[in-house]
Structures are given as C-alpha cells and as structure tokens.
Amino acid sequence: MVLKNKKWDHNYFLKMREEVLNSWETGKEVNFEEAVSYLKSLPKEKYADYVLKKADEEKRTLLQPRAGVPILREHILLLQYLQKEGGADILPTTIDSYTRQNRYREAQIGIEESLREGKSLLNGFPAVNYGVKACREIIESVDVPVEIRHGTPDARLLAEITLAAGFTSFEGGGITYNIPYAKDVSLENSILYWQYVDYLVGLYAENGVIINRESFGPLTGTLVPPSISISIGIIEALFAAEQGVKSFSVGYGQCGNVIQDAAAINVLDRLTKEYLASFGYYDVHITTVLHHFMGGFPEDEARAYAVISLGTIPAVLSKATKIIVKTPQEAVGIPSKEANAAALRNTRQVLQMLDCQDFIDKNKVQEEEYIIEREVRSILNTVYSVGEGDFVLGTVRAFASGLLDVPFAPSRFTLGRVMPVRDNEGAVRFFDFGNLPFDEEIKSFHRKKLEERAKYEKREISFQMVLDDIYAISKGRLVGRPR
Numbered sequence: 001m002v003l004k005n006k007k008w009d010h011n012y013f014l015k016m017r018e019e020v021l022n023s024w025e026t027g028k029e030v031n032f033e034e035a036v037s038y039l040k041s042l043p044k045e046k047y048a049d050y051v052l053k054k055a056d057e058e059k060r061t062l063l064q065p066r067a068g069v070p071i072l073r074e075h076i077l078l079l080q081y082l083q084k085e086g087g088a089d090i091l092p093t094t095i096d097s098y099t100r101q102n103r104y105r106e107a108q109i110g111i112e113e114s115l116r117e118g119k120s121l122l123n124g125f126p127a128v129n130y131g132v133k134a135c136r137e138i139i140e141s142v143d144v145p146v147e148i149r150h151g152t153p154d155a156r157l158l159a160e161i162t163l164a165a166g167f168t169s170f171e172g173g174g175i176t177y178n179i180p181y182a183k184d185v186s187l188e189n190s191i192l193y194w195q196y197v198d199y200l201v202g203l204y205a206e207n208g209v210i211i212n213r214e215s216f217g218p219l220t221g222t223l224v225p226p227s228i229s230i231s232i233g234i235i236e237a238l239f240a241a242e243q244g245v246k247s248f249s250v251g252y253g254q255c256g257n258v259i260q261d262a263a264a265i266n267v268l269d270r271l272t273k274e275y276l277a278s279f280g281y282y283d284v285h286i287t288t289v290l291h292h293f294m295g296g297f298p299e300d301e302a303r304a305y306a307v308i309s310l311g312t313i314p315a316v317l318s319k320a321t322k323i324i325v326k327t328p329q330e331a332v333g334i335p336s337k338e339a340n341a342a343a344l345r346n347t348r349q350v351l352q353m354l355d356c357q358d359f360i361d362k363n364k365v366q367e368e369e370y371i372i373e374r375e376v377r378s379i380l381n382t383v384y385s386v387g388e389g390d391f392v393l394g395t396v397r398a399f400a401s402g403l404l405d406v407p408f409a410p411s412r413f414t415l416g417r418v419m420p421v422r423d424n425e426g427a428v429r430f431f432d433f434g435n436l437p438f439d440e441e442i443k444s445f446h447r448k449k450l451e452e453r454a455k456y457e458k459r460e461i462s463f464q465m466v467l468d469d470i471y472a473i474s475k476g477r478l479v480g481r482p483r
C-alpha cells in the first residue's frame with residue numbers, strides 16, 4: 001500500500017495484525033471482541049476521554065505523573081500511592097526502554113532479575129511481557145484512567161495488548177516517538193506503524209469504545225521553538241483523525257518564558273481545532289497537555305521545585321487540560337514515589353492559588369501568539385504543498401529537505417540545521433532558521449529579539465549563547481548569561 005494520509009483498508013490492517021499479534025507470545029491473548037466487551041464493562045470514570053472532556057468543560061486542569069516499575073505488584077502499589085497521596089487525576093504506566101525497542105526477550109530477563117534481586121532493574125513497566133490479563137490487574141486496582149507513556153517507534157503490539165487491557169489513553173506518534181527517540185528509524189516506517197495504532201483506536205471507536213490519543217509535544221525537550229512543536233502536534237492530530245481517532249490531546253513542553261508558553265498553548269489549542277475542521281474532521285475532541293520543563297534540571301530539590309512551579313503558571317494562563325508533572329528528583333533519575341506525589345501536591349497548590357487571579361498582560365501574550373501562529377501556518381501550509389495535498393507525503397518530504405526540522409534530535413531523518421537560542425527575556429527564538437519556510441517579517445522579528453540580548457550582554461550573537469542556554473536552568477537561571 002502506498003504510504004499516504006488515507007484511512008487504511010480493513011483487510012490490509014487485518015493482514016498486518018496477524019503478524020503483529022504473532023510477534024510475541026502474549027499477542028495471542030488479544031481478542032478484539034472480548035476486549036470491546038471488557039472495555040465497555042469499565043465505569044466511565046476510567047475513560048481518559050471522559051475525564052478530559054469533563055475537565056475541559058469545567059475549565060479545570062488535570063494532573064498526571066510519569067511512573068513505571070517492572071514488578072507488577074510494585075507497579076500497582078506505586079500507582080495506588082500516586083492516586084491517594086499525590087491526587088493524580090490520570091495515572092501513567094511508563095514503559096521500559098527494552099519494550100520501546102521491541103526487545104521483549106531482554107525485558108523478560110529484566111523482570112526475572114528484578115524479581116530475583118527484589119528491586120527495579122528496568123526503567124519502566126514491560127507491559128508486552130505481562131500481557132492482557134496481568135495488565136488488567138493494574139486497571140482494576142485504581143479508580144482513575146491510566147495512560148500508556150513510552151517512546152516507541154513501533155508500538156503496534158504494545159497498543160494491542162494495553163488497549164485490550166483497559167488503558168484508555170495512549171501517548172505517541174509517528175513523528176514524535178521517532179525523531180526524538182530513534183537514530184535509524186525512517187519516518188515512512190514509524191508513520192506506517194502509528195497509522196496502525198490510530199486505525200486500531202479508530203476501530204475501538206467504531207465499536208463504541210473511545211480511547212484518547214496524545215501526541216508527544218516536547219520532542220527533544222531542549223529549547224524546541226513553539227512553532228515546531230505545535231506544527232508537528234497538529235500533523236499527528238490530522239494523521240490520527242484520518243484513521244478514525246475521536247479523542248486527541250496535543251502536547252507542549254514548557255520552555256520557561258511564561259508569556260511565550262501560555263501563548264504557545266493558546267495557539268496549539270486554536271490551530272489544532274481549526275486545521276482539523278478545515279480538513280473535515282468535526283467530531284474529534286481536542287485537549288491540550290503542558291509538560292513541565294523537559295530540559296536539564298537543577299539537582300537541588302528546592303530549585304527543582306521552582307522550575308516545576310514556574311511551569312504550572314502557563315497551564316493556568318492557557319487553561320491547559322492536563323499537566324504532565326515533573327519531580328524534584330528529575331536531575332538524579334527515576335523519582336521515588338514520595339517525590340513524585342509531593343510534586344503533584346506542589347502543582348495542585350500553585351494551580352489553586354493562581355486559578356482565581358487574572359494577572360498577565362494579555363497584549364504581550366497576543367503579540368507572542370501572533371508570531372507563533374504565523375510560523376505554524378507557514379510550516380503547515382508548506383508541508384501540505386510539498387505533499388501535493390497529502391500530509392504524510394508532505395511530512396516525509398519536508399523532513400528530508402529541512403522544511404520541518406527538530407533541534408538536537410538523534411534521528412538521521414531530520415536535517416538538524418535549525419538552532420534555537422533564548423532572547424533577553426528567555427523566550428525561545430531562532431539562532432539559525434535552517435530551511436524552515438519563514439518570510440522576512442518572521443526572520444527579522446527573531447533577529448531583533450536576539451540583538452536586544454546581545455546589546456544587554458555586551459557580546460555578539462553567537463553559538464556560545466546556545467550552549468549557555470542549554471545549561472542555564474540547571475545552573476539556576478533562565479537565560480544563559482555570560483560568566
């Protein structure tokens with residue numbers, strides 16, 4: 001079948017499904033009709049889409065941590081703790097790195113060694129190895145929806161098993177779980193694998209089971225310009241809608257300048273809905289997700305809490321539907337359950353002290369929205385035209401020529417020519433536009449912003465500013481000032 005942004009032929013899916021379900025022994029546990037009836041037996045409060053819709057209507061922001069450990073009993077206790085002590089509105093199951101690379105044999109060894117040693121020797125929960133029945137124990141041991149969070153270019157079997165098990169939200173996409181996560185996976189392959197996932201979610205939807213899909217907005221998490229993250233999120237929403245997905249969350253990673261971050265989420269929400277409608281998808285429920293800062297964190301827990309609390313502010317300003325909460329142990333590794341729960345309580349406190357205040361200069365937010373929107377439209381309209389009206393074709397061609405590009409990505413399928421840097425107020429601007437399709441008005445806006453910083457710091461605009469910015473927050477400030 002030629003790769004394009006068109007809903008799959010059902011027989012094509014069924015044929016590929018046989019291969020997918022045979023790729024590991026637990027695949028044979030998956031029975032679609034049985035899964036539909038199991039999912040329909042779950043209360044509505046276990047559906048991420050229901051909880052997201054309710055929060056969206058009530059203008060509330062939901063909180064969700066990341067969490068995953070390899071021993072099933074431990075993982076259940078961890079999620080129950082985060083629900084009870086952290087107040088998580090949606091729980092995660094973060095998948096381990098072996099499973100993310102389809103290396104289920106090593107994941108199996110990791111489970112056995114963890115059981116033998118009595119400690120976590122994998123960095124997440126290996127859901128494929130456990131299979132449908134065991135994963136259902138997780139769903140049945142908590143009271144809120146559980147989402148699969150991972151970083152898997154080929155997540156077809158992971159989706160089959162976890163969706164059948166009752167996870168009602170699934171993160172990732174053919175661009176966002178490839179470019180920042182893999183070196184050698186072609187976009188043609190990862191987009192095809194994720195069309196499978198979206199088609200499966202669409203099949204559940206046709207049978208009355210609404211699964212929420214979420215794009216991984218932060219990408220490489222290092223100074224990613226908002227317009228790049230937003231454009232890619234909208235493209236993945238278009239891919240998912242074409243396959244029949246009815247509930248989609250677009251994500252964005254906090255960059256640090258509060259005005260820019262709030263503006264970014266406003267544009268993300270508005271343009272995702274506009275582009276879906278303009279391509280005829282009127283029945284997809286869109287929600288927004290803010291990720292607390294995804295770059296290098298301070299080791300000191302008090303300073304780490306400052307980064308987390310600052311990151312909560314743009315969620316209040318933009319009324320983001322959900323925050324993916326970071327923890328004060330971000331700089332040291334996988335957090336303890338106590339630190340994870342404490343970060344949830346910290347975030348809730350900031351939300352509830354700010355949500356009654358109207359304190360931001362709306363003109364400054366709108367100025368920022370204007371430039372971000374101009375950039376997003378330039379990128380998306382270019383992708384559409386190089387794809388001759390097809391966003392899948394356009395995406396592959398745009399990445400090959402740098403019309404779409406992600407800074408600091410490991411993938412050899414992105415040019416990596418684009419280079420970001422902060423301006424004098426810490427907003428992320430372009431040091432090098434690479435081949436991004438921006439007009440002179442956009443380019444001179446960024447140059448002027450960088451000249452302001454150069455003047456203030458009494459130094460030339462240089463790559464040294466980029467390096468200083470990469471380490472700035474872990475060293476205690478937003479902008480990487482010269483020593």
Ligand SMILES: CCC[C@H]1O[C@@H](n2cnc3c(N)ncnc32)[C@H](O)[C@@H]1O
Pocket residue numbers: 066067068069094123124125326330333334335
């Ligand atoms: C997008 C992935 C990076 C973030 O994902 C966190 N992360 C990864 N694996 C786990 C895990 N098993 N439990 C709790 N957090 C986890 C990292 O700390 C980082 O913040």
